[in-house]
Amino acid sequence: xxxxxxSLFLSVREGDSSVINCTxxxxxxxxxxxxxxxxxxxxxxxxxxFSNMDMKQDQRLTVxxxxxxxxxxxxxxxxxxxxxxxxxxxxxxxxxxxxxTFGTGTRLQVTL
Amino acid sequence: GAVVSQHPSWVICKSxxxxxxxxxxxxxxxxxxxxxxxxxxxxxxxxxTSNEGSKATYEQGVEKxxxxxxxxxxxxxxxxxxxxxxxxxxxxxxxxxxRGLTGELFFGEGSRLTVL
Numbered sequence: 001x002x003x004x005x006x007s008l009f010l011s012v013r014e015g016d017s018s019v020i021n022c023t024x025x026x027x028x029x030x031x032x033x034x035x036x037x038x039x040x041x042x043x044x045x046x047x048x049x050f051s052n053m054d055m056k057q058d059q060r061l062t063v064x065x066x067x068x069x070x071x072x073x074x075x076x077x078x079x080x081x082x083x084x085x086x087x088x089x090x091x092x093x094x095x096x097x098x099x100x101t102f103g104t105g106t107r108l109q110v111t112l
Numbered sequence: 113g114a115v116v117s118q119h120p121s122w123v124i125c126k127s128x129x130x131x132x133x134x135x136x137x138x139x140x141x142x143x144x145x146x147x148x149x150x151x152x153x154x155x156x157x158x159x160x161t162s163n164e165g166s167k168a169t170y171e172q173g174v175e176k177x178x179x180x181x182x183x184x185x186x187x188x189x190x191x192x193x194x195x196x197x198x199x200x201x202x203x204x205x206x207x208x209x210x211r212g213l214t215g216e217l218f219f220g221e222g223s224r225l226t227v228l
């Protein structure tokens with residue numbers, strides 16, 4: 001089955017950039033997502049990228065996709081304490097009402 | 113954006129009792145909803161796909177009789193944990209997809225179940 005892997009923990013200083021990485025195994029993935037989960041809460045969609053794109057930028061967020069290496073990254077510029085959360089990447093091969101395969105989640109800790 | 117709401121957000125129950133968790137799409141209709149379980153510091157594990165007007169589709173290893181799912185209307189799906197035991201304690205999250213091409217999922221706030 002599909003497998004989505006992330007590093008477990010990342011610590012950055014406030015104001016620095018954060019880069020969260022994700023690797024996946026399903027070559028037929030067509031949609032890749034980044035979700036944010038704050039403590040005790042559900043998931044919030046941050047951004048998504050289609051597999052025919054290499055990069056997508058949305059304000060402080062930049063998503064890079066290397067389809068050849070099946071590698072996805074999320075860069076958060078000027079990281080703030082409010083960015084502290086768990087970040088999940090997820091992938092699916094269909095576009096509608098489909099099941100997502102989630103990564104293991106990366107806990108981002110922002111220090112002063 | 114679309115809103116999905118879960119209720120209750122937090123429940124404590126005694127072992128052997130049943131607990132019902134509701135998932136509602138507040139401003140859109142959802143023929144499909146997904147139920148996940150999340151253990152502490154772990155990812156979401158899909159339990160089942162709830163289908164309006166028909167039986168739910170369960171993932172391998174998920175007990176159908178233990179986790180009853182009912183999708184009675186286009187805006188409501190319920191998950192009932194029957195005869196709950198301490199090992200059922202977990203964070204349960206539902207989601208519903210929009211109908212656009214992105215397949216974006218909207219997640220509920222989650223329901224934390226603690227079984228004593």
